[in-house]
Amino acid sequence: MQTTIKIAIQKSGRLSDVSKSLLKECGIKIKNGKNQLIAPAVNYPANILYLRDDDIPQYVADGVADVGILGQNVVDETQAKILVAKKLGFSRCRLSLAIPKSENYTGLSFFQNKRIATSYPKILEKYLQKNGIQAELHKISGSVEIAPNIGLADGVCDIVSSGSTLFSNGLKEVEKVMDSEAVLVTNPNLNPKKQTIVDQLLFRIESVQTAQEFRYILLNAPNDKVQKITSILPGMKSPTIVPLVEEGWSSLHSVIRETDFWEIIDQLKTAGAEGILVMPVEKMIL
Numbered sequence: 001m002q003t004t005i006k007i008a009i010q011k012s013g014r015l016s017d018v019s020k021s022l023l024k025e026c027g028i029k030i031k032n033g034k035n036q037l038i039a040p041a042v043n044y045p046a047n048i049l050y051l052r053d054d055d056i057p058q059y060v061a062d063g064v065a066d067v068g069i070l071g072q073n074v075v076d077e078t079q080a081k082i083l084v085a086k087k088l089g090f091s092r093c094r095l096s097l098a099i100p101k102s103e104n105y106t107g108l109s110f111f112q113n114k115r116i117a118t119s120y121p122k123i124l125e126k127y128l129q130k131n132g133i134q135a136e137l138h139k140i141s142g143s144v145e146i147a148p149n150i151g152l153a154d155g156v157c158d159i160v161s162s163g164s165t166l167f168s169n170g171l172k173e174v175e176k177v178m179d180s181e182a183v184l185v186t187n188p189n190l191n192p193k194k195q196t197i198v199d200q201l202l203f204r205i206e207s208v209q210t211a212q213e214f215r216y217i218l219l220n221a222p223n224d225k226v227q228k229i230t231s232i233l234p235g236m237k238s239p240t241i242v243p244l245v246e247e248g249w250s251s252l253h254s255v256i257r258e259t260d261f262w263e264i265i266d267q268l269k270t271a272g273a274e275g276i277l278v279m280p281v282e283k284m285i286l
């Protein structure tokens with residue numbers, strides 16, 4: 001029988017769409033039935049499990065799933081025996097302390113002997129201890145932000161991304177406890193066959209991530225400007241130069257980092273580049 005791996009992703013929430021997009025960009029098509037909790041990949045030896053993100057670490061640690069995509073915050077909180085194989089760079093957010101907008105914030109000592117509602121008691125406990133604050137933690141698994149409004153707590157410690165959840169609950173962010181982003185975790189004892197499939201997946205993710213940093217650039221220039229423009233382009237290798245039908249003109253093609261592009265765009269124009277096209281790169285293998 002062919003070996004397959006199980007990849008656990010968040011069923012619904014901040015990470016679920018981006019996780020699905022990542023798999024798609026890696027060329028993994030998922031046969032999706034509505035409300036299905038497990039779905040096979042069509043062209044890849046994997047099954048996708050849709051779970052609550054908080055449950056993913058335990059599933060991966062137990063080997064029910066081999067791989068999981070979830071926030072570093074959840075990994076740290078659960079302290080399950082799993083490996084963080086790759087930071088994914090998306091769904092960046094922070095775990096922060098927040099209090100009602102009307103309160104006057106005086107510094108961390110504000111929380112001394114106060115009640116804080118959170119889904120992250122372990123991370124928070126450590127943070128408060130390190131800062132010499134004694135507080136009463138109330139563990140809540142969802143809708144933490146309403147706790148101050150219903151008199152359950154004086155503040156909250158929860159994930160902040162756009163900040164809109166805090167805002168709509170009349171809260172303000174006052175301290176950042178940690179930064180977080182999506183990570184790919186694996187079971188630490190995968191058998192060699194599964195490990196090979198996981199390594200392949202990691203390779204595909206790397207190609208997608210690398211490609212996202214780069215842009216394919218095309219531009220036209222008079223032949224006597226080509227040398228100058230080539231010296232400005234920080235190409236991977238030297239650019240491709242193709243003659244245009246119009247006498248005395250060439251087209252230059254190159255792959256450059258998007259950040260570099262914004263730095264050199266003015267220089268390119270001054271040097272005589274015209275008709276500049278910048279296009280995304282889908283996959284890139286260095």
Ligand code: PRP
Nearest residue numbers: 013014158159160161162163164165166
């Ligand atoms: C977090 C948090 C808030 C929301 C904050 O939930 O609990 O509900 O995201 O985002 P915002 O600042 O953009 O409004 P998370 O995605 O971690 O899911 P979960 O708590 O349902 O697991």
Ligand code: ZN
Nearest residue numbers: 013052053054
């Ligand atoms: Zn969650």
